Amino acid sequence: xxxxxxxxxxxASVVAAACAIPGVFLILRRMALxxxxxxxxxxxxxxxxxxxxxxxxxxxxMVAAALTGILTxxxxxxxxxxxxxxxxxxxxxxxxxxxxxxxxxxxxxAGNVHLDADSVLLGELAFAPFNRLEISGIDIGPKSLYVMGxxxxxxxxxxxxxxxxxxxxxxxxxxxxxxxFMPVTLHxxxxxxxxxxxxxxxxxxxSILVVALMIAPPATAxxxxxxxxxxxxxxxxxxxxSAIGGxxxxxxxxxxxxxxxxxxxxxxxxxxxxxxPSRGLIAIARRRHEQKFEFAMTSLLIHLAQxxxxxxxxxxxxEAHLEAHFRWESEFADRIIRKAEKEGFITKIEDLLALTTxxxxxxxxxxxx
Amino acid sequence: xxxxxxxxxxxxDYTLRTVxxxxxxxxxxxxxxxTFAVLRRQSLxxxxxxxxxxxxxxxxFMLTHSKAPLVLxxxxxxxxxxxxxxxxxxxxxxxxxxxxxxxxxxxxFFGFGLMLLTFVQKMPDATQAGLDKFLFGQSxxxxxxxxxxxxxxxxxxxxxxxxxxxxxxxxxxxxxFSHSLGMPVQRLEIVMxxxxxxxxxxxxxxxxxVLMSTMIVAPAAAARQWTDRLGLMIFFAGLFGAISxxxxxxxxxxxxxxxxxxxxxxxxSALVLISMLFAPNRGLVWKKIRDSIYHRxxxxxxxxxxxxxxxxxHENPQHPHEISTLMTMAMGHGGVxxxxxxxxxxxxxxxxxxxxxAFTDEGWQEAQTRNIKARQQS
Numbered sequence: 001x002x003x004x005x006x007x008x009x010x011x012a013s014v015v016a017a018a019c020a021i022p023g024v025f026l027i028l029r030r031m032a033l034x035x036x037x038x039x040x041x042x043x044x045x046x047x048x049x050x051x052x053x054x055x056x057x058x059x060x061x062m063v064a065a066a067l068t069g070i071l072t073x074x075x076x077x078x079x080x081x082x083x084x085x086x087x088x089x090x091x092x093x094x095x096x097x098x099x100x101x102x103x104x105x106x107x108x109x110a111g112n113v114h115l116d117a118d119s120v121l122l123g124e125l126a127f128a129p130f131n132r133l134e135i136s137g138i139d140i141g142p143k144s145l146y147v148m149g150x151x152x153x154x155x156x157x158x159x160x161x162x163x164x165x166x167x168x169x170x171x172x173x174x175x176x177x178x179x180x181f182m183p184v185t186l187h188x189x190x191x192x193x194x195x196x197x198x199x200x201x202x203x204x205x206x207s208i209l210v211v212a213l214m215i216a217p218p219a220t221a222x223x224x225x226x227x228x229x230x231x232x233x234x235x236x237x238x239x240x241x242s243a244i245g246g247x248x249x250x251x252x253x254x255x256x257x258x259x260x261x262x263x264x265x266x267x268x269x270x271x272x273x274x275x276x277p278s279r280g281l282i283a284i285a286r287r288r289h290e291q292k293f294e295f296a297m298t299s300l301l302i303h304l305a306q307x308x309x310x311x312x313x314x315x316x317x318x319e320a321h322l323e324a325h326f327r328w329e330s331e332f333a334d335r336i337i338r339k340a341e342k343e344g345f346i347t348k349i350e351d352l353l354a355l356t357t358x359x360x361x362x363x364x365x366x367x368x369x
Numbered sequence: 370x371x372x373x374x375x376x377x378x379x380x381x382d383y384t385l386r387t388v389x390x391x392x393x394x395x396x397x398x399x400x401x402x403x404t405f406a407v408l409r410r411q412s413l414x415x416x417x418x419x420x421x422x423x424x425x426x427x428x429x430f431m432l433t434h435s436k437a438p439l440v441l442x443x444x445x446x447x448x449x450x451x452x453x454x455x456x457x458x459x460x461x462x463x464x465x466x467x468x469x470x471x472x473x474x475x476x477x478f479f480g481f482g483l484m485l486l487t488f489v490q491k492m493p494d495a496t497q498a499g500l501d502k503f504l505f506g507q508s509x510x511x512x513x514x515x516x517x518x519x520x521x522x523x524x525x526x527x528x529x530x531x532x533x534x535x536x537x538x539x540x541x542x543x544x545x546f547s548h549s550l551g552m553p554v555q556r557l558e559i560v561m562x563x564x565x566x567x568x569x570x571x572x573x574x575x576x577x578x579v580l581m582s583t584m585i586v587a588p589a590a591a592a593r594q595w596t597d598r599l600g601l602m603i604f605f606a607g608l609f610g611a612i613s614x615x616x617x618x619x620x621x622x623x624x625x626x627x628x629x630x631x632x633x634x635x636x637x638s639a640l641v642l643i644s645m646l647f648a649p650n651r652g653l654v655w656k657k658i659r660d661s662i663y664h665r666x667x668x669x670x671x672x673x674x675x676x677x678x679x680x681x682x683h684e685n686p687q688h689p690h691e692i693s694t695l696m697t698m699a700m701g702h703g704g705v706x707x708x709x710x711x712x713x714x715x716x717x718x719x720x721x722x723x724x725x726x727a728f729t730d731e732g733w734q735e736a737q738t739r740n741i742k743a744r745q746q747s
Binding site for chain 2: 027030031032033035036040079082084085086088089091092093096097099100101103104107108208209211212214215216218219222223249250253254255256258259260261262263265266269273279281284
């Protein structure tokens with residue numbers, strides 16, 4: 001591995017963790033798509049600030065962009081408070097407008113500057129190590145590593161210090177207001193942090209990867225745990241794994257690093273979605289399958305218990321009758337009977353089914369329940 | 370450029386006519402289908418689908434080596450459709466909410482598309498040039514045959530909406546009830562979303578991925594302000610979509626370096642703003658006016674009843690009373706002077722020497738009947 005490769009992976013990991021940790025609160029507050037809105041709207045802030053300071057490297061660009069992010073949140077709130085449109089529609093209305101103004105400003109007035117919508121949206125991580133930070137002439141590493149490292153630290157400190165407040169405001173905003181935790185202030189602080197993170201991350205990785213990193217790892221973590229603290233930690237770790245995996249995927253295919261990292265967050269999500277014990281798709285399917293058999297067997301036991309000493313027992317407890325009675329396929333009926341036999345609930349004499357003592361008590365229990 | 374020149378160009382300039390027609394078609398189709406999405410609180414599904422379409426476009430190109438619009442549209446549709454199925458499946462099987470599921474599909478599919486796109490771009494035969502116009506839309510590259518394709522697909526979509534009219538209406542407003550009527554709600558939802566996918570993918574080339582979502586949300590959001598009827602709302606949404614498509618195309622053609630997609634977005638957003646402010650009944654301006662009329666009427670009633678209360682304390686009901694007393698009784702709610710002047714105009718009260726006011730005969734009668742009525746009601 002060359003030092004540039006190590007640096008890229010380091011930057012990618014820091015960006016990933018910085019995005020994924022506050023992302024947890026976005027998805028818990030059902031505001032996941034706010035990350036999409038913010039990461040697009042910041043284009044306008046960057047463009048306007050660029051026209052004022054005429055310098056792409058100026059930190060004022062970041063401040064302006066972060067302010068645009070907060071403006072987006074505020075505008076969405078103002079519009080949805082009129083109750084004329086729903087909140088999701090308000091979000092869908094606001095950020096394309098801000099983004100469009102940004103695109104128009106670029107194409108009209110910034111034709112020959114290195115500032116175009118492609119680079120904002122798509123980003124190119126491979127170039128990140130070329131932008132070095134030098135202090136009194138000594139190269140101390142890539143600039144974006146320091147910027148994102150700083151943002152990551154701010155995010156972690158903010159969330160650690162206000163953990164209790166954030167937790168309460170996220171799960172019970174009403175109670176938080178009553179107890180005087182100022183959920184609105186906290187909300188805007190969080191949104192400001194998300195904007196800042198999006199701004200810091202976008203020029204390294206592009207806004208789409210910002211969205212992927214802010215939503216997919218937290219959602220994956222959400223499937224793995226019920227504890228907020230664990231969710232934050234898992235989210236950060238999963239993001240780092242996706243970032244490094246994505247880098248090597250891009251390396252193998254010679255494709256966009258941001259695109260590959262986004263793909264990787266998706267793959268990690270898909271794996272968890274399918275295979276998590278107890279909550280995964282496969283576990284759910286298996287459980288449903290088992291429940292179907294269990295239910296069928298209990299039905300059979302109850303049926304036999306109802307009819308075993310009655311005059312029509314010879315007919316009702318006949319295997320051939322079951323298919324008609326329960327509308328079971330004969331193959332399914334066979335499996336149920338074999339299973340019940342194997343577990344010692346019934347005995348089969350020729351085609352006649354009889355309950356064992358154990359089977360009878362099980363049927364009784366099922367009826368009472 | 371004069372208006373006459375613009376109108377002439379609209380009909381006879383090939384590029385402008387094609388772009389305007391294409392944008393108008395897109396506006397009608399996405400506006401109509403968007404209405405259902407907005408009503409069902411799935412406004413941002415448009416955003417998710419349009420992003421999710423990208424890998425489909427690239428894969429379609431990789432498989433066929435063709436850039437024919439129909440091939441790319443088909444690829445986009447398949448990917449967009451798979452994306453929505455993913456969203457539905459995630460929401461149904463986990464505790465993850467719709468917005469998060471949309472965000473995952475949106476960003477991961479788009480990222481995957483981007484990965485494929487850069488992968489294709491680095492392949493030796495560089496015939497893929499122009500695929501990325503789907504990202505931002507390049508309506509100036511629209512051709513007449515593209516518009517015809519769009520119009521035919523759009524017509525099929527709208528006809529399907531008509532066929533399922535009753536069902537779509539019911540699942541938009543009361544999915545629970547339609548389920549209890551035995552409608553296959555989930556299958557209908559899939560049909561509806563598939564139509565939305567179609568509306569989106571035919572628009573990608575015109576306005577691009579990022580801005581396509583506006584074409585779904587904005588016409589419907591504007592139309593919602595003007596009517597409470599679904600049929601009319603769809604009609605208005607289509608109309609607003611078409612108007613903004615044409616106006617956006619004109620503005621960007623007469624202005625140098627003015628990209629069409631963003632211009633259309635700003636036009637339709639201006640329409641939304643106008644609708645939210647001025648639509649009769651729901652508009653904010655009318656609401657403000659209505660509120661202030663009510664407010665003044667309430668103040669007037671309060672002053673009348675205060676004066677009545679004072680008048681009943683005297684032998685002569687037309688005994689004049691200080692305005693300061695009335696102001697105290699209004700407990701700082703204000704509007705006392707204005708209300709007195711209004712009552713004066715009606716001839717119910719009169720000003721007596723400076724700051725004192727008294728009932729006229731007519732006013733005293735009025736106040737008494739009101740008081741009786743109020744007592745009867747309570």
